[in-house]
Amino acid sequence: MPYSDPRVICRELAMSIVENMPSSVIGEKALVTTRHLLADNSLEVRKMGSHLLQSAASEFTEHLAIEAGVDTE
Numbered sequence: 001m002p003y004s005d006p007r008v009i010c011r012e013l014a015m016s017i018v019e020n021m022p023s024s025v026i027g028e029k030a031l032v033t034t035r036h037l038l039a040d041n042s043l044e045v046r047k048m049g050s051h052l053l054q055s056a057a058s059e060f061t062e063h064l065a066i067e068a069g070v071d072t073e
Contacts, residue, residue, distance in 0.1 A: 011040065011042060012048075015037070015044070015049065018052060019048050019051060019052060030053070030055075030056035031053065035049075035053065037049025037053075038050060
């Protein structure tokens with residue numbers, strides 16, 4: 001079911017705000033809470049969601065690597 005134009009515009013605007021947030025604000029929970037964006041009807045939302053998920057995955061991987069390094073000491 002396609003979304004209405006106002007809803008698509010709101011989602012795109014919300015994603016542009018989130019995309020401009022510093023990566024320190026976007027934590028590992030972004031992996032779980034934003035994965036549905038990849039199935040959105042709007043191509044722009046899917047692109048922004050993909051970028052956001054890549055950033056969150058990178059941050060989470062870095063966190064795990066640091067944690068693993070601390071555990072081995």
